[in-house]
Amino acid sequence: MAHPADSEAEHQNTVLVIVGGSMAAVKAPSVLRRLRGGGVKVNVIATRAALAFITELSLSTAADGPVGTDEAWFSPRPDALHLTLAKADAAVIVGASAELLAGAAHGHASDLAQATLLSVPGPVLWVPAMNAAMWRNPAVQANVQRLREWGHHFLGPEVGAFGTRGEGAGIGRMAGPEDIAAAALKLLEPALPPESEGRDLEGLKVVVSAGPTREYLDPVRFISNPSSGKMGFAVAQDARDRGAEVVLVTGPVNLPGPPGMAVVRIGSALELRDAVIQAAHDADIVVMTAAVADYRAAEPAGEKQAKVAGDVSIHLTPNPDILAELGRDRGGRVLVGFAMETHAGVERAAAKAARKNADFILLNYPTQAGTAFGGDDNQVTLVRADGSHEDWPRTSKRVVARRLLDEALRVHVQRTAG
Ligand code: C5P
Numbered sequence: 463m464a465h466p467a468d469s470e471a472e473h474q475n476t477v478l479v480i481v482g483g484s485m486a487a488v489k490a491p492s493v494l495r496r497l498r499g500g501g502v503k504v505n506v507i508a509t510r511a512a513l514a515f516i517t518e519l520s521l522s523t524a525a526d527g528p529v530g531t532d533e534a535w536f537s538p539r540p541d542a543l544h545l546t547l548a549k550a551d552a553a554v555i556v557g558a559s560a561e562l563l564a565g566a567a568h569g570h571a572s573d574l575a576q577a578t579l580l581s582v583p584g585p586v587l588w589v590p591a592m593n594a595a596m597w598r599n600p601a602v603q604a605n606v607q608r609l610r611e612w613g614h615h616f617l618g619p620e621v622g623a624f625g626t627r628g629e630g631a632g633i634g635r636m637a638g639p640e641d642i643a644a645a646a647l648k649l650l651e652p653a654l655p656p657e658s659e660g661r662d663l664e665g666l667k668v669v670v671s672a673g674p675t676r677e678y679l680d681p682v683r684f685i686s687n688p689s690s691g692k693m694g695f696a697v698a699q700d701a702r703d704r705g706a707e708v709v710l711v712t713g714p715v716n717l718p719g720p721p722g723m724a725v726v727r728i729g730s731a732l733e734l735r736d737a738v739i740q741a742a743h744d745a746d747i748v749v750m751t752a753a754v755a756d757y758r759a760a761e762p763a764g765e766k767q768a769k770v771a772g773d774v775s776i777h778l779t780p781n782p783d784i785l786a787e788l789g790r791d792r793g794g795r796v797l798v799g800f801a802m803e804t805h806a807g808v809e810r811a812a813a814k815a816a817r818k819n820a821d822f823i824l825l826n827y828p829t830q831a832g833t834a835f836g837g838d839d840n841q842v843t844l845v846r847a848d849g850s851h852e853d854w855p856r857t858s859k860r861v862v863a864r865r866l867l868d869e870a871l872r873v874h875v876q877r878t879a880g
Contacts, residue, residue, distance in 0.1 A: 475650050476503040478550035478582060480575045481521065483511020484557035486591035486636035490516060491524035493556050496643035498526065500856050502650070505547045506530065509575045511559065535574040544574055548581035552649040555579075557636060558590040560602050566614075567605035585649045587615040591636035617645045644839060651857050662871060664705035669745045670698040671738055671752035671784070673713035675731040679776060680763040687753050691715030693800070693840060694751035696863035698723055701747075704867065709741040713752060731755050731781035738784050742795065747870045749798045750785045757781060789819030796873045798866060799823045801845075808843065808851050816847035821873050824866060825851075844869065 477497055481490045490512075497504050506521055507530040521529045528534075535543045555562060555575075562575065566586075571577040579586065588609065596602060597619060610616065618637040637645075672694020676684040691712055698710040699720050708723035711734060719725035726737045731754050742748050757778035785799050797820045801811045804827070811825040824842040841856035854865060 474501070474503050475552075476505060476550040477646055477650070478505045478507070478547060478553040478578065479525075479646075480553065480555045480562070480579065481506065481508045481512040481516065482555060482557040482559040482562050482575075482591070483509055483514060484559055484591040484636070485515060486557035487512045487515040489636065489639050489642075490556045491520050492639035493554075493642045493646075494521070494524040496639055497646060500643060500647045502551075502647070505550055507547060507575050507578060509559075509562070509573060511561070512557065515557075530574050530578070532574050535577075544571075544577040545581055547574075547578045548583070550582055550584060552584040552587065552646060553579060553582045554587040554589065554642065554646040554649075556589050556642060558588045560592055560596050560599070560605075563588065563590070563602060563605045563609065567608045585613070585615060587617060587642075587646055587649055589617045589637055589642050589645075590619045590634075592619070592634050594634040597634045615645070615649065617642060647839070647856065648858060651861055660703065661705035663701055663867065666706045666746040666871075666874070667709070667744060668698070668701040668706040668747045668749065668867075669709045669711070669738060669741045670694050670701065670749045671711045671734060671754075672698070673715040674753050675713045675734055675755045675781075676729050677731065677755045677758035677781075678729075678762050679759045680765065680767045682766050685755055685757070685759075686714075687755070689713070689715075689753035691717050692838065693859050693862070694749070695720060696859040697749050697751060697866060700860065700863040700867055706747075709745075711737040711741065711752070731758060731784075735782050735784045735787070739787065742788055745795055746874055747796045747798070747867075748788055749866065749870070751800050753802075754784065755781060783818065785820060786818040792819055794874075794877055796821050796870045796877070798870055801825050802828045804828065808845055808849065811843070811845035812847055812849040812851070815845060820847070822846050822869065824862070 479494060481487050494504055504525050506525045508518060508521055510532055518529045518531065530543055530547050565576040566579050569580065571580055620635045620637055673691035674687045674689040676686045678684045694712065695717055698708050702708045702722045710723055711726045711728060713728060728734045728737050734752060734754060758781055760777040760779040785797065788797055799818060799820045801814055801823050803810050803825060807825045811823045815823045823845050825845050826840055826842045838858055839856055840859050840862045842862055843851050843853050845851040
């Protein structure tokens with residue numbers, strides 16, 4: 463069977479996953495599935511030791527392709543398998559053993575995993591898993607140090623329970639599959655330009671709303687949502703780094719106020735409205751990432767409501783739509799919104815952009831693992847009122863923020879020139 467790396471398809475990022483000999487090898491299929499879910503192709507190598515813990519069939523099923531093994535490497539074939547598999551944009555070693563670390567730190571090439579690692583051009587991420595005493599051994603630590611000096615990345619090991627034979631707790635447990643896949647995908651992101659190079663928002667005022675709102679029903683109960691505020695904070699921070707004057711209006715979130723900007727903390731949608739409208743009157747760009755509650759209690763109780771027998775109903779009244787209000791008198795401002803949809807996303811987002819007179823809306827999907835609510839990554843589609851749209855790849859919220867502001871600046875320049 464031809465290996466997927468043998469054919470030259472159109473460019474899709476490829477991650478080489480090397481599975482090492484450790485109990486943690488059983489987590490490798492989950493890492494492979496998550497990487498593929500993140501839109502990348504995977505090349506997989508299992509060391510001889512790895513195959514004592516996990517079957518080749520489990521790995522090839524999760525990878526949807528063949529697994530590179532020493533047996534395949536030493537069999538007659540038309541190519542040099544270590545060079546074919548090394549055609550990857552990044553490498554991650556899942557369940558990295560002391561042996562693999564030692565081999566890489568000393569340039570060994572005695573098995574397929576080691577020989578391939580010597581040829582990978584892109585960044586390398588080690589995810590170690592081993593007994594605490596082995597991890598702390600000075601020889602292992604010296605090898606880790608050496609690899610770090612050469613620019614290799616490390617994730618973990620973590621402190622926690624591991625092993626099944628009473629090894630107990632200590633440092634050495636491998637990071638979880640979700641974190642491994644996210645760290646590997648991060649290696650593929652384009653480097654952000656240094657701050658000094660990117661002051662292209664100098665002289666502009668950017669207003670960002672972030673987080674949820676809380677609509678109190680009585681003094682201790684409220685309607686809200688799980689918005690973490692991370693997306694809005696990322697936009698505010700990027701705008702600040704690019705030289706803008708920034709006002710960040712945020713609902714209740716667990717994030718410290720970033721330095722170098724005005725931070726206004728609010729609770730309800732009505733408070734959010736007042737703060738945003740006031741800040742936005744002389745703004746150049748307004749980005750509404752806040753997850754505004756659509757309704758509030760028509761008559762919030764002044765005292766805590768006691769439990770009653772049977773059903774209760776709450777009378778809710780709509781909150782003002784802040785983005786739409788800004789859109790009615792848009793002037794020269796660039797208006798950006800966010801929308802979460804579970805179906806008919808593009809059409810609904812385009813209709814929303816048109817109704818609210820927003821320049822564009824970034825659409826995301828609450829059902830996608832690791833993105834949107836609470837996560838550090840986001841996968842969005844940029845949608846304009848005319849229905850034109852662009853799918854952006856899954857990246858960190860920081861990179862989404864950068865692209866969002868690139869697009870907002872483009873619209874601003876067009877509008878002020880025209
Ligand atoms: O909730 P909806 O999908 O309509 O949100 C789309 C955009 O409108 C978001 O950017 C959100 O911050 C904004 N919005 C608002 N005021 C509301 C509801 C939503 O500004 N009351």
